Amino acid sequence: MSVILVFLLVIAGFVGWWLSHQRLTAKPWLEQGMAGDVVGFDRSALPTAKIGLGVFLAVVGCLFSLFTSAYFMRMGLSDWRPLPLPRLLWLNTGVLVLSSVALQCAVVAVRKGQIYDVRLGLTTAGLTALAFLVGQLMAWRQLTGDGYLLASNPANSFFYLITAMHGLHILGGLFGLGRTSIGAWNGARPERLRLSVELCAMYWHFLLFVWLGIFALLAGWAATFIDICRQLLT
Secondary structure, eight states: HHHHHHHHHHHHHHHHHHHTTHHHTTOGGGOSOOOHHHHHHHHHOOOOHHHHHHHHHHHHHHHHHHHHHHHHHHHTSTTTOOOOOTTTTHHHHHHHHHHHHHHHHHHHHHHTTTTTHHHHHHHHHHHHHHHHHHHHHHHHHHHHHHTOOOTTTTHHHHHHHHHHHHHHHHHHHHHHHHHHHHHHHHHHHHHHHHHHHHHHHHHHHHHHHHHHHHHHHHHHHHHHHHHHHHHOOO
């Protein structure tokens, strides 16, 4: 239960950071300028699509928090034998970080109206995301080749389950990223393109955050962190 609370607190921190960048605390009545400008800002301050994506990400965060809780509860039993972490996962992590950085660069570019840089950022993000998925499959192949099969140990099952769920979310993100890229190449309206790029970046940053948590969990760092927290609380 404490694992879920810690994870949800981190999720809440991420959501709070995102909301703080949406200027929810702005006071329109104190804004200077034409009345029409203020009304337009009020309508576009927090698009419905961002709210919907935020709710979806909260649900996904709860799902992975449940996986994390089950992981910690199951690893306490005597038949748990942790599998070695493939070194390839370090490279995959770096590739996913690069993908997230590329999308953030696309966000900056679309706000400045630099369409060429937007296309470059979206393309880079898509290619690196595909490279991440290929790297995950290679890590799976390496583990199965070394005898760490899905059903041979509960630790193995959790590894394949959690990484597969994260990979499926990456695939879903690639679908949205592909549609955004098509819009960028076909001359979509600037307002629509900007919103699409920002949504993709928001989703990608969240998946990166989730993967870093998964990586820490599989490497054993999360268990050490939880033990430290328990010692501090007691």
